[in-house]
Amino acid sequence: MGESFENLVVVEHPLVKHKLTLLRTETTGPKEFRELVAELTMLLTYEATRHITTKRILVKTPLMEDYGEIIDDKAITIIPILRAGLGMADGILKLLPNASVGHIGIFRNPDTFQPVEYYCKLPPNISEDYIFILDPMLATGGSAAFATKLVKEKGGKNVTFISIIAAPEGVRVMKERHPDVKIYTASLDRRLNSHAYILPGLGDAGDRLYRTK
Ligand code: PRP
Ligand code: URA
Numbered sequence: 628m629g630e631s632f633e634n635l636v637v638v639e640h641p642l643v644k645h646k647l648t649l650l651r652t653e654t655t656g657p658k659e660f661r662e663l664v665a666e667l668t669m670l671l672t673y674e675a676t677r678h679i680t681t682k683r684i685l686v687k688t689p690l691m692e693d694y695g696e697i698i699d700d701k702a703i704t705i706i707p708i709l710r711a712g713l714g715m716a717d718g719i720l721k722l723l724p725n726a727s728v729g730h731i732g733i734f735r736n737p738d739t740f741q742p743v744e745y746y747c748k749l750p751p752n753i754s755e756d757y758i759f760i761l762d763p764m765l766a767t768g769g770s771a772a773f774a775t776k777l778v779k780e781k782g783g784k785n786v787t788f789i790s791i792i793a794a795p796e797g798v799r800v801m802k803e804r805h806p807d808v809k810i811y812t813a814s815l816d817r818r819l820n821s822h823a824y825i826l827p828g829l830g831d832a833g834d835r836l837y838r839t840k
Contacts, residue, residue, distance in 0.1 A: 634802045635793065636811045638674045643667065647791070647813045651829045657838045661714055661772035664763060664791065664836065667813055668718030671789050672759075673809040676723075678755055679703075704753050704783075707764040708733055708774050711800060715789065716759040727756070731777060733770045740766075740823045742773040754782035756819040763791040763832045765810065767823050768800030775805045791832075792816050794825045 650663040669736070681696035701722040707716045709732040720726060725727055732746030758778060765771050771788055778786055786808045788801065794811040796819050801810060818825050834840040 630795070630799075631803060632725065632795075632798050632815070633761040633817065634806060634808065634810055635798050636674065636809060637815050638671055638811060638813055643670050643813045646670070646790030647780060650791070651827065653830070655835075657836060660835050664714040664832075665718035667791050668715040668761070668789065669722055671791070671795055671811050671813060672719050672722050674808075675787050675789050676757075684721065698723070701727075702756050703727070703759070704729055704750055704756040705759045705761060706731055706749065706774070706778060708760065710771055711763050711836060712761040714832070714836045715763060715791075719761065719789075722772065727753075729753070729778075731760075731774045733773060734794070735767075735823070737822075742745050742769045744773065744777070747777055749778065749781050749783075752782070753778070754784055756783070756785065758783045758786045760786060760788045761790075762788075764825060764828070765797035765801070765812065766819060766825050767794075768804075771797060772800050772804045775801070775808055779805075779821060787811065790827055794828075799812040 646663050646667050647695045683694045686695040703723050703726040705726050705764055706718050706729040707713045727750040729749035733744055748769045760774055788808050788810045792814050794816055822828050
């Protein structure tokens with residue numbers, strides 16, 4: 628029997644597939660790349676927030692009063708992993724403008740592919756929040772697993788990970804180390820190459836967002 632990833636949700640939608648194909652394309656420049664990352668993040672957020680509770684409030688329309696439902700987006704914390712995760716923050720904040728934002732800075736050692744932390748600033752009292760960690764690329768899973776560990780050490784319990792592209796290797800690592808964390812992604816790609824880049828992937832997300840190569 629094939630391997631199953633109960634921790635993974637691949638968001639299957641024509642809009643997601645369309646925008647992801649444009650994002651992968653080598654000739655897509657940084658302006659369009661950033662716009663596509665924000666748009667894809669919004670589409671993924673739509674699915675990744677399905678479990679959030681709503682509260683009933685009375686609403687007065689021009690015609691009558693009735694009950695409606697709203698999300699308490701102050702009870703939501705989003706945490707982009709720097710750098711590339713920053714590109715996703717605007718997209719999710721368009722939908723959840725009152726969310727708190729934490730930042731975790733991690734880069735991969737290019738030889739060992741191990742995560743190296745260089746910054747961590749999280750809001751206080753996140754234990755009751757819905758937490759969304761953002762990083763477009765889930766490759767070896769080292770950065771994602773390390774960031775999730777930091778968030779849990781600060782009290783985070785209800786953690787969801789949103790990526791744009793995931794490799795099976797990274798999903799496996801998250802399943803082993805953080806089986807409680809559900810991952811939402813636009814694509815489960817084939818595998819990693821010898822430099823731990825995702826195939827077919829999109830290249831280096833940070834470099835494409837910020838034209839640093
Ligand atoms: C990239 C990407 C992830 C990480 C994924 O960041 O944005 O954070 O690699 O790889 P992993 O799953 O093997 O850990 P990078 O280290 O290139 O840093 P950057 O965002 O600053 O460019
Ligand atoms: N980080 C990236 O930006 N791209 C990959 O394919 C893997 C890690």
